[in-house]
Amino acid sequence: MNKDCTVYKTADFIGKKWTIPLLLELYKGEDHSKRYSELKRDLPKITPKILSTRLKELVKEGMISKKVNSTTFPPRCDYSLTKSGKEFISVIQGMKTWSLKWKDPNKICKSTKCFECRL
């Protein structure tokens, strides 16, 4: 395993705590977009520090984009999945399929009306 290996680099970055749940929450939002406070509300156990750290990382990685709307008051910050980010959701989808097959299945997630991960 070389450190330049594509899989290795991606795993290292995706593997950080809260990255996948965060991408999934954005996916669930309207236009695959949510505000900072909505993310904090929907991921009740994430701390503001980690949330802002992960958001910056994801912007840098090109998976999400930040848009500040300062015409309103108070100003809104919208984070939305880029095309790259949206396509990554299919990887998470694969993870869910695997998980439902092999791990102790969560009935809510199995339902077609799953509001937890909505995949």
Next chain:
Amino acid sequence: MNKDCTVYKTADFIGKKWTIPLLLELYKGEDHSKRYSELKRDLPKITPKILSTRLKELVKEGMISKKVNSTTFPPRCDYSLTKSGKEFISVIQGMKTWSLKWKDPNKICKSTKCFECRL
């Protein structure tokens, strides 16, 4: 995002550092199997502590199995992917496909003769 959500739980576990590279190294081995010392050699930057911690976790999760061969000397410990573990490789495959499309591509990994991730 509920803590019982299948995706959340899987992400939390898969996301731990070295889990994905470790699964991939086992996949690359003969019969999707490798010894402790081979893993340490092929993941030069992993520390023995983390390696043994991750191996225990993966056994507990049912993704790998441990087999001690004490008929030889010195005794060998072989770790191999279970059926569940092998099927998870397709998720990693999806990650690689995504990565090659969207991230700065690694020429070695793009090659069909990729010896880094061999997917």
Next chain:
DNA sequence: CCGGATCCTCTGCGATACTG
């Protein structure tokens, strides 16, 4: 020798409080 366990250090995460 092989497969770890142990000790120590240091980065990263969690919790809470505070600010532009």
Next chain:
DNA sequence: CAGTATCGCAGAGGATCCGG
């Protein structure tokens, strides 16, 4: 509202040691 600042602790890195 959208973040920083500060502190404490758990997990990761690095080196060394140990039992079979």
